[in-house]
Amino acid sequence: MTHLFVQFLIVLAVSIIAGVVGSLLGLGGGIIVIPALTLFLHVDFRIAAGASIVSIIATSSGSAATYVKDRLSNIRVGMFLEILTSIGAVCGAFLAGVVKGSALYVVFALVLLYSLYPMGRKIALELGWRLHPYGKDQAEGIPPDPLAAKLGFSSTYYDPAVKREISYDLHHVPAGAGIMYFAGLASGLLGIGSGVFKVVALDTAMGMPMKASTATSNFMIGVTAAASAGIYFLRGDIDPLIAAPVALGVLAGSLVGTRLLARLAGASIRIIFFAVLAIIAVQMLLRGFNISL
């Protein structure tokens, strides 16, 4: 019993830290908690993914409740694109059941590195590096996609930062929907929220303002994750003694992280986390190729 209790507390503590770090960096808890469980606590990848997927539903549902109330999440866009993400998630969850564990480590490492790219770019800009501009400004001035008009995607939200209402139309719906399928696939395969891919589809491909993209992505993560979580659960990959502390820990940690965000968002902290996560990504890659240092 004591042995079990100590392990429980360790998983809980690790999950709280993952939740805090995840919300400070805007990455989500899953992508942090999975390496922590697999690399340091030697939990099987699928059990770690199963625990993570449950924690993601809890955190995204909690924050989506607020975003929906504040009108930041675009419910119609979210509902429509959830068709794609949930089908992708079902495919991903089945794929996770058949591919080799080592392959999951490699794919995870690549997704983590990709997720770090925007953060690395931001840090580089803050450090005064000259980078070529990239972004979505090309969407300005193009008339909205007729499909977007038909589906009632245009919306308005109030942005307290600029103290005015922001109205927007959406473009390139088929491209965004295609990316969403792969976002769902990654979510189901790896047990992560894959918010980074969802934001790419909404913000970069479809031209949704960043704040609305983040909130809509958050709104969609819960349903996407539920589509694969059912499969993980019934397959026996959601171990209650790991998933319970992970879910409660990441949830509590992300609540703390959101409150810390305003005070601790300095560049130096992000540089440290960035470096740590880059090292973790490399470690996951090495683990996937069975190389130990």
Next chain:
Amino acid sequence: MKKETRETEDDRARAALADEDPARATELMVSVVLRSGVLISAGVIVIGLILLVLRGAGGLGGGIASALAFPHTFASVFSGVARLDPLAVISLGLMLIILTPVSRVAVSIVAFAMERDWRYVAITAVVLAVLIVSFALGKGGS
């Protein structure tokens, strides 16, 4: 103090924007379902953990890396909960978390129907169907 005034101003602006719209009821319903789903599930998990501590590890052996026999079908979870088996109660809480977005989708169908937005009733029904199929497939695929 100053910050507080600004926040009320923001809230008022948000409310003014929202009141004009019949879709507001949908948003509020969705928001309530999500928040209460998370609170209820977390509560059930905590009850399960308390039971685990009270009852002791009993038949529980092994550690984190070892495979424990835990319930992972609807039937075994429910029969375990009836016996107040700690692991079954925790699993019920985890199951409720998974069902939270599913009920959010189901509530959205009703809400869109109340708005008479039949296109979105259909779109949301497709999402619900995918979720239900995923549970059916998951059962067969284990």
